Amino acid sequence: MPRISASHDKDLNLVQLGTAVRARRAGQGLSQEALADAAEIDRSHMGKIERGERNVTFLNIARIAKALQCKPSDLLLDAGL
Amino acid sequence: MPRISASHDKDLNLVQLGTAVRARRAGQGLSQEALADAAEIDRSHMGKIERGERNVTFLNIARIAKALQCKPSDLLLDAGL
Numbered sequence: 001m002p003r004i005s006a007s008h009d010k011d012l013n014l015v016q017l018g019t020a021v022r023a024r025r026a027g028q029g030l031s032q033e034a035l036a037d038a039a040e041i042d043r044s045h046m047g048k049i050e051r052g053e054r055n056v057t058f059l060n061i062a063r064i065a066k067a068l069q070c071k072p073s074d075l076l077l078d079a080g081l
Numbered sequence: 082m083p084r085i086s087a088s089h090d091k092d093l094n095l096v097q098l099g100t101a102v103r104a105r106r107a108g109q110g111l112s113q114e115a116l117a118d119a120a121e122i123d124r125s126h127m128g129k130i131e132r133g134e135r136n137v138t139f140l141n142i143a144r145i146a147k148a149l150q151c152k153p154s155d156l157l158l159d160a161g162l
Contacts, residue, residue, distance in 0.1 A: 013143050013153075057136045062094050062162070072094075072162045076154035081143070 015052030020079035096133030101160035119148035
């Protein structure tokens with residue numbers, strides 16, 4: 001059954017961005033669940049973002065950055081994007 | 082009637098990002114329509130992105146950046162985000 005929500009199956013850019021989020025999170029000793037809660041993002045959705053399985057919106061990038069105490073551009077720069 | 086698509090009414094971050102897109106586009110002498118076509122984004126949607134009226138997805142940020150021959154992080158840095 002097709003999904004209505006914005007999504008994308010393993011776009012390389014999304015994988016790079018998700019990997020950068022995961023690396024910064026792990027570097028701060030945060031669990032994925034703790035980051036999801038701090039960013040007010042559904043835990044299941046956060047997992048998909050980290051795996052590059054969802055076309056994350058800018059506002060969610062901003063929420064994740066705030067929870068990681070960095071700027072949205074820092075996450076993109078980490079990802080080489 | 083409620084919209085199903087991801088949207089946000091004039092979040093400041095989205096306004097800053099849209100303003101940065103508009104400035105870079107204008108600096109290249111491109112019309113909004115030309116950028117929309119180059120980025121393969123609906124023209125109406127592009128207008129809303131530039132006005133900060135839509136929660137733009139990362140893949141659309143990446144498409145816009147590619148059409149403007151810059152990196153997604155450049156757009157965020159322009160916007161101070």
